[in-house]
Amino acid sequence: MARSVQPETTTIVQCCGVVGDPALTVEQADSLAAAFAALADPARLRVLSLIATSEAGEVCACDLVGPVGKSQPTVSHHLKVLREAGLVTSDKRGVWMWYRVVPERLVELRDALA
Amino acid sequence: MARSVQPETTTIVQCCGVVGDPALTVEQADSLAAAFAALADPARLRVLSLIATSEAGEVCACDLVGPVGKSQPTVSHHLKVLREAGLVTSDKRGVWMWYRVVPERLVELRDALA
DNA sequence: CGGAGACATTGATGAGTGTCAATGTCTTGT
DNA sequence: ACAAGACATTGACACTCATCAATGTCTCCG
Numbered sequence: 001m002a003r004s005v006q007p008e009t010t011t012i013v014q015c016c017g018v019v020g021d022p023a024l025t026v027e028q029a030d031s032l033a034a035a036f037a038a039l040a041d042p043a044r045l046r047v048l049s050l051i052a053t054s055e056a057g058e059v060c061a062c063d064l065v066g067p068v069g070k071s072q073p074t075v076s077h078h079l080k081v082l083r084e085a086g087l088v089t090s091d092k093r094g095v096w097m098w099y100r101v102v103p104e105r106l107v108e109l110r111d112a113l114a
Numbered sequence: 115m116a117r118s119v120q121p122e123t124t125t126i127v128q129c130c131g132v133v134g135d136p137a138l139t140v141e142q143a144d145s146l147a148a149a150f151a152a153l154a155d156p157a158r159l160r161v162l163s164l165i166a167t168s169e170a171g172e173v174c175a176c177d178l179v180g181p182v183g184k185s186q187p188t189v190s191h192h193l194k195v196l197r198e199a200g201l202v203t204s205d206k207r208g209v210w211m212w213y214r215v216v217p218e219r220l221v222e223l224r225d226a227l228a
Numbered sequence: 229c230g231g232a233g234a235c236a237t238t239g240a241t242g243a244g245t246g247t248c249a250a251t252g253t254c255t256t257g258t
Numbered sequence: 259a260c261a262a263g264a265c266a267t268t269g270a271c272a273c274t275c276a277t278c279a280a281t282g283t284c285t286c287c288g
Contacts, residue, residue, distance in 0.1 A: 023181075024163035029156035036159075040151035041276075042143035049138035061235065067137070074277055076236055095234050095285050106227045113220045155246075175265065185248055190266055192246090209255050209264050 032112050035105070038085035043070055044078045051088060051099050058091070058100040146226050149219070152199035157184055158192045165202060165213050172205070172214040 024032075039045060046068050051059045065075050079099060082088045086105045091098045138146075153159060160182050165173045179189050193213060196202045200219045205212045 023167045024160050026156065026160075029159040029163075033154050033156045033159055036150050037154035040147050040154040042140065042147040043276080045143040045147055045150075046138050046140075049143070053137045062233095070276090071278055072235075073237080073279080077276080080236085092235090092284095097235060110224045110227045113224045157246080176263095184246090186265075187249080187267080188247055194266080206254095206265090211265060 032109075035085055035087075035109055038081050038087055039109075041078065041081075043068055043074070044082055047075065047078050048082060048087060048101065052101050058098045061097040061099065064099075146223075149199050149201070149223055152195050152201055153223075155192070155195075157182055157188070158196055161189065161192050162196060162201060162215065166215050172212045175211045175213065178213075 039048075047064055050064055050067055061075065061079065064079075065072050068075055068078075070078075079088065079090070079097075083090055083099075086102055088099050088101055091100070153162070161178055164178055164181055175189065175193065178193075179186050182189055182192075184192075193202065193204070193211075197204055197213075200216055202213050202215055205214070
């Protein structure tokens, strides 16, 4: 049971005992991994950062293509990934698409790192 | 300058103005994306969770193969990814490899989600 | 109605990745 | 020295993904 670095009772060092099995369920791991996968791209992090640090709290998609340095379809793709991961919401007003972050989702991920 | 949802002065709705350029540098985005990529896998999240929730604060590699449900080389590969991402440290004692989390690294990632 | 602009979608391609079987490298005990 | 066990590495394969060019779908204005 007790794992000892220096053997205490005998010269046999124990290992490979029992671990807390329900550290993280497979479903929880799948859900969290999908969320972190959405953050595992520099272009997406920059997009998210641009939206999060905008003074108005929301950013038009046309304001993202330039700073990110990727083509318009690529930025659109990344925005779709972020939206499907629940990290941003989109709101079409006229010709433009406005994006804003979902703070609750970020808190959810922060809590997972504890 | 001012982005207005309902036009106020004229019927022209402005868009595509200026955004805070240094929301996140390319270097910062690359570093963060690499760290999040290490978390973007269910098996790796389970490994990290098993280590983090261990009562001793460290876990022998042999204790991970079973609960994770992957082969020994696969678990070893995931541990290598976590180590290279700075999320865990390894410590060889005798025949066994002991792993423990790096709390500072987790804090670093949590701070990035703000 | 017709043109222009904003954004999304599709298709294709090259790079990256998770997985395991087989094998290699240590360390320990006999 | 030899055998056994723990862990890492290699090679191979299937799969996913980031990217862009081309195209499609809207909305607005003249």
